[in-house]
Amino acid sequence: MSNHHPTSAHDAHATPSPSLFKQVFNLVVLLALPVLVVGSLIGYYKAHDSVGPGSLSEEAVEARIQKVGMLQLGAAKHELRTGEAVFKAQCTTCHTAGTLGAPKFGDAAAWAPRIATGFDALLNSAMNGKGNMTKQGGAAFSDYEVARAVVYMANAGGAKFAEPKAPEGAAAPAGAASAAQ
Secondary structure: OOOOOOHHHHHHOOOOOOOHHHHHHHHHHHHHHHHHHHHHHHHOOOOOHOOOOOEEEEEEHHHOOOOOOOOOOOOOOOOOOOOOHHHHHHHHHHEEEOHHHHHOOHHHHHHHHHHOOHHHHHHHEEEHEEEOEEEEHHHHOOOHHHHHHHHHHHHHOOOOOOOOOOOOOOOOOOOOOOOOO
16 A cells, blocks of 8 residues: 555654644733733732722712712893993993994984884894894893893983883892883
């Protein structure tokens, strides 16, 4: 019979080579080493953890899990501002200098045609915006405060509008005694 496998080739297959042992050893070390390190670290931190079950009082636990912050939706409660205060905080930017077509504060000639349309039309323009003016003049004032600012500016331009009534449940507004003439 013919020998298909030479003797040297047969011997190579019969006994594992030293390099195979080396590869298996390296694989075991590479897999086992991280597991041993992580396990050791876990054991160390568990043994040295001063906060264990039952070691904190209820107050301490509540302090650790308290809310970080609170979000409250809706208008903040604040003292209602006068028309003059709202004007100085928001409206003065354009109405003092007459910027972007805004009628100047106290300019009767510029305010006369607007006053002729009535308080409701002026308030509508302030609340919904008109021309270059954004809604509510771009600020975060209540509708009542914006109405007071409209009365303040219009009356300075020659109108005789009465101070608007405060909304129900509102605190006495600042400057309520200074009603329009």
